[in-house]
């Protein structure tokens with residue numbers, strides 16, 4: 001069985017590196033997805049629909065059900081040509097990305113290869129693994145679990161857990177607004193860190209509610225974290241035992257010095273996270289610092305940055321850059337050297353323009369660099385995805401910053417995850433309906449219980465924290481005609 005690059009290796013070759021031959025077990029070569037009108041890498045949940053089913057006996061090829069969705073993450077694929085591989089005796093399952101149809105899985109006898117990751121595809125993926133391990137080429141269709149859905153990539157919903165130690169030293173999930181995670185009090189020192197629960201438990205809950213991905217952010221990582229004490233390692237290990245969707249971890253991915261004085265590279269830190277169950281690492285502050293150097297260096301890549309070294313070792317799909325911008329209003333585009341946009345939400349002095357300033361250390365320090373400069377630079381360095389936060393919107397429950405998202409999408413080809421501001425399921429409909437975002441992330445909306453909810457703006461009477469689950473968001477999107485991954489109960 002080959003998974004992802006394991007499928008790719010079974011073919012004759014790939015445009016990714018034409019001089020290296022594949023194993024040639026299956027005829028054909030891979031080519032890169034066309035990124036003219038879509039994001040590349042292709043990341044998310046897509047079909048693996050076989051032309052052959054044993055409908056008389058309700059059995060499907062290696063557990064692949066046409067209504068199920070599977071998690072893909074890749075830039076190269078085998079284009080599907082009608083009947084070619086089937087004429088060589090293979091059974092082929094296909095997926096559609098934009099106008100490109102490609103091989104999602106292929107098998108014959110005891111050979112099975114999947115372009116998607118079954119180990120990250122929830123119950124649908126576990127069924128494929130089970131069929132292969134039991135050596136059952138024609139596996140019984142699970143009637144309960146596979147309603148027919150449309151073909152193509154689904155809208156991806158990500159649950160985000162901001163993690164830090166509380167004042168008693170316990171690791172907890174927390175959430176604030178505009179990055180302030182302490183309870184509001186009258187004293188200058190602020191209240192306790194909001195405690196919304198245990199990270200592993202909450203991750204499991206969101207998985208069961210149908211989250212397509214889970215992101216953990218260690219939000220106090222700017223404090224030096226000795227390697228021996230990386231708090232997220234155990235969280236990842238325990239989560240990945242029972243949660244079979246992609247896990248991203250962020251916070252503190254940078255070159256660091258351990259407590260005994262040993263230098264530890266960002267690549268080594270990332271390796272530890274991958275070995276503990278992470279599928280992607282998310283880089284925040286370090287991405288800003290290296291972009292500043294890149295600009296100073298006349299746009300020459302150093303080859304040494306965390307983004308470059310990690311994506312060279314693990315592929316760009318494994319590297320997310322998390323951006324923490326703040327709006328800066330200006331009277332006219334000429335008032336700043338930065339990339340501005342004309343905004344429908346005027347500034348405090350009636351300003352019609354704004355630019356988005358990147359920050360480091362969890363929004364504590366603004367830098368002289370704008371979001372467009374950052375995302376275009378990190379795309380060149382090898383980032384595979386952008387997690388686009390917005391400090392002005394964070395925890396506000398007033399909806400995503402659609403202007404920022406559209407402006408960022410125009411600048412790059414890699415996928416963008418819209419983040420900050422989700423308050424009601426309709427905000428997800430809005431962001432998918434009015435931007436071309438590839439995914440949307442929610443934190444407070446799905447994690448904060450009723451009693452912890454700050455009364456904010458227009459949503460205060462209608463929306464109570466903890467009132468909505470990931471499933472509510474997906475049901476809402478589905479009812480509005482958006483393609484989402486159907487919920488399949490676990491095996």
Ligand code: 1PR
Pocket residue numbers: 160162175176178179180181217218219220221222250251252253282283284285286322323324360361362363389390393394395396397419420421422441442443444445
């Ligand atoms: O800089 O590489 O060490 O990474 C630190 C990471 O921690 C960054 O990704 C940064 O975004 C995150 N972070 C730091 N401080 C905070 C904070 O809240 N005090 N969290 C913080 C940012 C992540 C957001 C949030 C959305 C959605 N939170 O993604 O989850 O705004 O919130 P909402 O749905 O409730 O509106 P480094």
